[in-house]
Amino acid sequence: MSFRFTLHQGTADGPRLGTLDTPHGAVSTPTFMPVATRGMMRGPWPDRLGPMEVEMMLANSFHLFARPGVETIQAVGGLHAYMAWDGPILTDSGGFQAFSLASISKLDDRGWRIAHPVHGGMVDWTPEVAFSVQAALGPDIAMVLDECPADPRHRQQVATAVERTLVWAKQQRGLHQQRGGIDSGQALFGIVQGGVFADLRQQCAESLCALEFDGYAIGGVSVGEGHEAMMDGVRHSTKFLPRQQLRYLMGVGTPLDLVESVARGIDMFDCVYPTRSGRFGTFLSDEGHHHLHNARFQNDARPLVPGCSCDTCQSGMPRAALRAGLKSRELLPPSMIAHHNLHYLVQLMKRIREAIAEDRFPQLRQQIASVYLKPKQA
Ligand SMILES: [Zn+2]
Structure with missing residues (x-):
């Protein structure tokens, strides 16, 4: 089965019901993905996720690249085998990790230079590298590498991040097309940045839509801006995204944030909150x-x-x-x-x-x- 999102009911910016079909099974939306950053959860065993009615999981491409490395994951049969999970998987591109490791990473127009968290030395984590690592890992959905601005209220910083995010998005969309798009067995989602600024969110969302991604994420939220500002960021994004396509709010997962974001048109979430708390x-x-x-x-x-x-x-x-x-x-x-x-x-x-x-x-x-x-x- 290839990748397809079917919206059963709902508007662009209100509560919605849908089904996401992936090569590893169907997911009912709105849905919550548990986070297995390094391919395993901190707590629950993989075989208990099915009975819990988890339908999709998230792992992080940068951390998996750092350890065990793409070669090991391919040697054991790909990411699904590595995680002992045969349902759908989404991998994050590492943009947020680069942001959260800002003290040991540097950013320019080509991408991030990040200190290797396992072997030391520096890694060039560029849009091309993030794309090709995810292509090699084999999740059902890959995310574009983006820039998450450190301060969502700093207009100049956010505007620069949006500009760079769009240039990188175009590059990675091209690579995805060369691989055959969703016929490669993997979908690619664009990420809306724009901090707390309605016009920048709109500009970013509309520019990404023109590139025709397989789905859209809203990033740069839940970085300390507070619940109300976060919900404004969601509201300023969802109304500019195509009604018929899936929208994923990254890194959000308290009960209050989940219901309030569903109310504003979000279909998918991930967060370490349940396990960390x-x-x-x-x-x-x-x-x-x-x-x-x-x-x-x-x-x-x-x-x-x-x-x-x-x-x-x-x-x-x-x-x-x-x-x-x-x-x-x-x-x-x-x-x-x-x-x-x-x-x-x-x-x-x-x-x-x-x-x-x-x-x-x-x-x-x-x-x-x-x-x-x-x-x-x-
Ligand atoms: Zn219980």
Whole structure:
């Protein structure tokens, strides 16, 4: 099966339902992709993702290039085999990693020079390299290399990033075409930058659409600009993207951000939030997020969320034991809490899809907002 996105209902900038067909299976949208940066998740085992109803995963091409290297991944049969996951995979291009490693990377019009995180020395991470590494790894969707500006509110910085992102996008679109486009077995998504500026978001989105990518991502959000500014960035992007094509919001994944972004026309998400917050002892529920380190859980015999169908809650492990284990730096609690949180978010996406189909999404949105907009809970 080749790559195809079918929109079943929804507008360009409102809640939508769709199906993404890929060479490794179909995905119901809106969807959440767990992040396996180096090809494996921090916590959940690959064989538990299916029962959790995960439909697609994300890995990072730059980190996989650094270790184990493309050669090893090809030697074991490609990225799906390496990750022990036969469903769809999207790889990030490494643009955000270059941005987050800014102290050890340099940027010019040709691309990034980044300190090799494993072997030392410098790596030229150019649009051509990011494209060819992803082509060799073999995900279902590859992302273009872009520039994520460090300060989304600095107009000149953002304008320069948009300009460079568009030049690189055109280059990589050309390489994708030479490979046969989606007939190569891989789709290529463009990335809308533009920070908090409506006109730059519009300019970037329209210029990318003229290049006819297979789907579109919105990048440069969730970099410290705050929830409201982030939602403006989404709103200023989605309305300029083709209604019939998939839109992916990169690096976003708190329950509040998910419902609010779906409300603005996003079909796909990824984020380390569920696993990372789990490792620090935070668990998610319909009553908000809770910190297991809090003393009130010391003698708590209940599972994380009574009635939850995830492996962690079904195991019967009490909150008190997970809390004590965390404090003793046991390996199991971070992994078990991460598993619960991922299950919660994947199931939340399913509830969002059902609510859209049954015309009651505004109620679910309100329910999540009323809990997660509150100040941090203990
Ligand atoms: Zn659970």
